[in-house]
Amino acid sequence: MADAPIHDLEKFRERAQAFGQVICTRCKGLVDWFASKCERCGLNFNGPAFQFCHEIPASAEKPSGVIRLAVRLGVIVLLTAVAIVILWLVKP
Numbered sequence: 001m002a003d004a005p006i007h008d009l010e011k012f013r014e015r016a017q018a019f020g021q022v023i024c025t026r027c028k029g030l031v032d033w034f035a036s037k038c039e040r041c042g043l044n045f046n047g048p049a050f051q052f053c054h055e056i057p058a059s060a061e062k063p064s065g066v067i068r069l070a071v072r073l074g075v076i077v078l079l080t081a082v083a084i085v086i087l088w089l090v091k092p
Contacts, residue, residue, distance in 0.1 A: 022053035 021030045029040035031049045038045075045052045 022049050024049075025053055 020033050024031045024038040024041060024043060026043045027041035029038060031038050031053060033050050035049045036045050
């Protein structure tokens with residue numbers, strides 16, 4: 001028996017549908033979720049692309065660096081504001 005990874009098809013479909021695109025198996029270009037043909041290489045899927053393309057772009061897998069940076073900056077601003085208010089209330 002081959003050591004191929006086991007994929008949960010339902011989780012794949014949920015993530016791909018949320019992102020709206022999958023990766024073409026031939027050219028590795030982005031293809032719309034319900035496209036029947038890859039616009040880049042011309043591969044015909046004989047149905048919706050999500051049934052034949054089993055890779056999701058990396059940006060659909062994890063939050064981008066911009067989002068993480070924005071969250072970190074938001075936390076820093078919030079903590080700074082709380083510290084300023086506490087110092088203002090405690091001043092002699």
